[in-house]
Amino acid sequence: MSVVIGAIGELLVEFVCSAKDGRNLVAAPYVGPFPSGAPGIFIDQAARVARSFGGRAVFAGAVGDDAFGQVILRRLVTDGVDPSLIRVVPGVPTGSAFVSYNSDGSRDFVFNIGHSAAACLPGLEEIAAGFLAAGIAVLHISGSMLGDAAMRAAGLALCERLDAAGVAISVDPNIRAELIADAGYMDALMRIIDMADYVLPSDADADVLWPGEAFADWSARLLADQAQVVVLKHGDQGCIGRDRTGQVDLPAHKVAVVDPTGAGDCFCATLVTLLAAGQGLADALARANAAGALAVQKLGPMEGNSGLAEIDEVKG
Structure with a gap:
């Protein structure tokens, strides 16, 4: 079944520190720019x-309108993304992120979103009309876009507009402490979760959103309301997916992790696209799990993205 997927939010170039435990505070070589x-x-x-x-x-x-913007646009267009709703903003630098990894597996980020072109989205009416004209089946929101007040307002309003028009909403809370500028962040995130058909948090997200609660409890509440599918991402421990007919538990594939950044986004995209195309939860989750395993094996957040042929080789 052919399906059209839409998403909105920040576009950045990323630079990865080549030395661990510096927390972006120590001079060290960085590798990039990665889209x-x-x-x-x-x-x-x-x-x-x-x-x-x-x-x-x-x-x-x-x-x-700079070299970093071209890095991003070339990658997206090459991989088949329709860029008609992506603005090229003169005189404002492309957004950026700098990530430094630590020996314990944690990461430290420095973001430039609010003062960059990343926050200069097209107008709400243009975006809504463009998505509806394209016939999108799903609008995906990452919580990372909600740290900027203007982007947050646009994302929330767009969800309300498209939800009312019958478009499914997908949300990955993707909570980043570095991006939570004010109390409006969590309020907007919870409002989007309440509208969402697909709710896709990580363990860390769930600990913030539903502290002390078991997956069985908070997922049941979501499924009793708007949600059609709820998935908890366990990183290198696998994932749990649940819909109104049952639950699927999958272990992670055992692979050498080079760069985990972006693996959750890759997982969510694979899952949501396949679910929207009519695939059942068990098969879609297995393919998403394989896509995440492929993603972590490449340096750079988008370098491990993959097509179905590659995914199915890993899935088996």
């Missing part, structure tokens, strides 16, 4: 998966 931004990683992977069965992906965002 990035959680929603950008998602839509690139969605396009790769969707084109395997005649589907498409459309993105609303913005880049600067």
Whole structure:
């Protein structure tokens, strides 16, 4: 079944520190620029998966009129993303992220979103009309876009508009402490979760959103309301997926982890695209799990994105 997936949010270039435990405080070589931004990683992977069965992906965002903007646009267009709702903003730099890894597996980020082209989204009416004209089946939101007040307002209003028009909403809370600027962040995130058909948190997200609660309890509440599918991402421990007919538990594939950034976005894109195309939860989750395993084996947040042929080789 052909399907069109939409996403909105920040587009960034990412630089990865080559030394561990510096926390972006110590001079060290950085590798990049890599095309990035959680929603950008998602839509690139969605396009790769969707084109395997005649589907498409459309993105609303913005880049600067500079070399870094071209890095992002070339990657997205090459992989099949429709760029008609991506603004190129003169005189404003493309958004950026710098990540430093630590020996304990944690990461430290420095983001430039609010003062970059990443926050200069097209107008709400243009985005809504463009997505509806494209016939998107799902709008995906990453919580990373909600740290900027203007982007947050646009994302929330767009969800309300498209939800009322019958478009499914997908949300990855993707909570980043570095991006929570004010109390409006969590309020907007919870409102989007309440509208969402697909709710896809990580362990860390769930600990913030539903502290002390078991997956069985908070997922049951979501499924009793709007949600059709709820998935808890366990990283290197696998994932749990649940819909109104049952639950699927999968262990992670055992692979050498080079760079985990972006793996969750890749997982979500694969899952949502396949579910929207009519695939059952068990098969879609298995393929998403395999896509996540492929993603972590490459340096750079979008470098491990994959198509269905590659995914199915890992899935087995």
